[in-house]
Amino acid sequence: MMNDCADGNMRDRLPDYVHGTLSAAERRVVSAHLATCADCTAEVEVIKAASRAFAAPAIDTARIVRALPRGSRRRFAMPVGRVQQLAAAIGIFVVGGLSVVAVRELMGRAGATSPAQAPAPATTLAATTPAPVAAPVAPKVESTANVTARAPTPAPVEARRPAMSFGGGLSDLSDEQLDTLLGELDGLDALPSTEPETHLTPILPPADGGHGAR
Amino acid sequence: MSGEGRLDDGTADLALIDRWKAGDQRAAAELVQRHAQALARFAASAGEREELDELVQDTFVRAFNSIESFRADSSLRTWLFTILRRLILDRKRSEKRRRNQVELDEEHAVQPYDALDVMVADETEVRVRKAMERLSPLQKEVFVLRVTEGMAYGEIAKMVGSTEGACRVHYHNAMRSVKEFLDDE
Numbered sequence: 001m002m003n004d005c006a007d008g009n010m011r012d013r014l015p016d017y018v019h020g021t022l023s024a025a026e027r028r029v030v031s032a033h034l035a036t037c038a039d040c041t042a043e044v045e046v047i048k049a050a051s052r053a054f055a056a057p058a059i060d061t062a063r064i065v066r067a068l069p070r071g072s073r074r075r076f077a078m079p080v081g082r083v084q085q086l087a088a089a090i091g092i093f094v095v096g097g098l099s100v101v102a103v104r105e106l107m108g109r110a111g112a113t114s115p116a117q118a119p120a121p122a123t124t125l126a127a128t129t130p131a132p133v134a135a136p137v138a139p140k141v142e143s144t145a146n147v148t149a150r151a152p153t154p155a156p157v158e159a160r161r162p163a164m165s166f167g168g169g170l171s172d173l174s175d176e177q178l179d180t181l182l183g184e185l186d187g188l189d190a191l192p193s194t195e196p197e198t199h200l201t202p203i204l205p206p207a208d209g210g211h212g213a214r
Numbered sequence: 215m216s217g218e219g220r221l222d223d224g225t226a227d228l229a230l231i232d233r234w235k236a237g238d239q240r241a242a243a244e245l246v247q248r249h250a251q252a253l254a255r256f257a258a259s260a261g262e263r264e265e266l267d268e269l270v271q272d273t274f275v276r277a278f279n280s281i282e283s284f285r286a287d288s289s290l291r292t293w294l295f296t297i298l299r300r301l302i303l304d305r306k307r308s309e310k311r312r313r314n315q316v317e318l319d320e321e322h323a324v325q326p327y328d329a330l331d332v333m334v335a336d337e338t339e340v341r342v343r344k345a346m347e348r349l350s351p352l353q354k355e356v357f358v359l360r361v362t363e364g365m366a367y368g369e370i371a372k373m374v375g376s377t378e379g380a381c382r383v384h385y386h387n388a389m390r391s392v393k394e395f396l397d398d399e
Contacts, residue, residue, distance in 0.1 A: 002393040004386075011389075012382070019364030046342060046392060050361045053343040054259040056251040057266050064250060064271045065243045068278050071234040 002046075005039040014040060018047045223248075227290040231281060246274055249291055252363055253298050259346075259358045260302050269305070273298040292369040295359070299373060345395035349388050356381050357388035 005011055010033050016022050017030045034041050227248070233241035253270045262269060276297050277284070284293055346354055355374055359365045360381075367378045367385070374381070 001397055004390060004393075008386075011386070015360050015364055018361075021364055043389065043393070045338075046389070046396070047361045049336070049338045049342040050346065050357070050392070052336065053339045053346065054255050054358070054362060056255040057258055059250045059254045059270055060267055061243070061246045061250050063267065064246050064274050065239070067271050067275055068239075068242050068246075069275075070239060071237050071242065 002042045003039050005037055005043070007033070007037075007040075010037075010040060011043065014044055015047055018044060018051065223291070224286075224289045228286060231284070231290070234278075235281070242278065245290070249294055250274070252291065253294060255362060256295060256358065257298060257302060259362065260299075260355070262302055262305070269298065269301060272301055276301075288369055288372050291363075292365065292373055295363075295365075296373045299355075341396055341399060342392060345392040346388075348395060349391060352376075353384050353388040353391070356384040357392075360385050 010030065013022065013026065013030050017027065017034075022030065034044065227245065230241040230245050230248075234245070250270055253273055254266050257266055257269050273294055277294055284290065346357065349357060352374065356370055359370045359373070360367075365373075367381045370376075370381045371378045376384075
């Protein structure tokens with residue numbers, strides 16, 4: 001006469017015990033219980049007989065595999081959503097790249113024109129420096145006059161200068177570019193100053209050599 | 215109850231599915247090798263004796279064609295068994311219509327014991343099988359899945375559309391009925 005063991009949790013584990021899916025610790029617990037419980041031992045025999053009752057018939061697995069769809073088809077079949085995402089990514093990359101090129105081009109042009117205004121303080125400094133101006137030396141006066149004479153015809157800066165790149169210093173310029181830049185600076189010295197022109201007026205010695213003034 | 219072994223099996227199945235999706239047809243062959251016999255055994259226990267190969271093949275073809283719908287919230291084996299179970303039910307319904315028989319409630323239809331079945335060799339197995347034929351289809355399904363496949367109650371519940379607790383009750387009632395039958399003989 002087969003009875004049911006009172007330990008329902010233990011009975012629930014018996015099929016897993018037979019199939020060997022218990023952990024080592026659980027298996028030891030069940031084995032210890034089976035050593036003392038005739039009801040569970042009899043139930044284990046029923047489970048073993050039942051699991052053998054329907055023997056697995058022979059199946060032609062190769063034929064089944066041949067009938068299956070090929071997974072490689074799916075590898076190249078990209079969903080429509082993915083295609084749209086990819087196209088959007090490419091579009092953003094192209095537009096972004098063109099924008100960077102356009103911005104650099106515009107900034108290059110702006111950089112080429114700005115130096116014409118940047119050296120202005122140097123011009124003012126040169127014009128207001130008193131020492132050389134006050135020197136009563138005629139050749140200097142002529143030199144100043146020559147400079148003033150050249151003022152109405154400033155050098156065509158944009159035409160002669162290449163566009164400057166970002167991040168470059170004077171050390172990055174070639175000799176030719178450096179000469180060009182120095183030439184521009186020379187030309188900018190003659191730009192009209194905002195300071196009173198009187199500061200630049202030389203003090204010439206009197207015609208009598210200055211003796212009458214004393 | 216431990217699910218460690220089944221967890222490992224489930225992980226291996228998922229890895230094989232990924233390999234098959236990447237174009238490795240050997241992964242599909244391995245998946246078939248892992249589950250075909252169990253599916254055939256379940257089909258046989260459900261009374262299917264003809265064209266078992268076709269039944270198992272249809273199960274795999276349907277599964278692989280809709281593998282994207284497999285969410286892995288249950289094991290691949292449970293999913294395959296669910297597909298097979300539906301195919302078996304469809305087949306039984308078709309047979310009944312063909313024979314122009316009265317549609318029986320599948321929950322209470324009892325499979326007749328086939329005395330000529332040659333798959334059972336042992337006397338104890340013959341008696342156990344005879345006892346199992348007396349169970350209701352649902353009791354038998356739960357009992358077979360639990361004792362022959364070692365499925366957890368939760369997996370069985372998903373497969374037959376019931377609850378874990380109800381499946382546990384079905385199993386213990388079935389076991390009691392089988393033992394009573396063996397005692398009486």
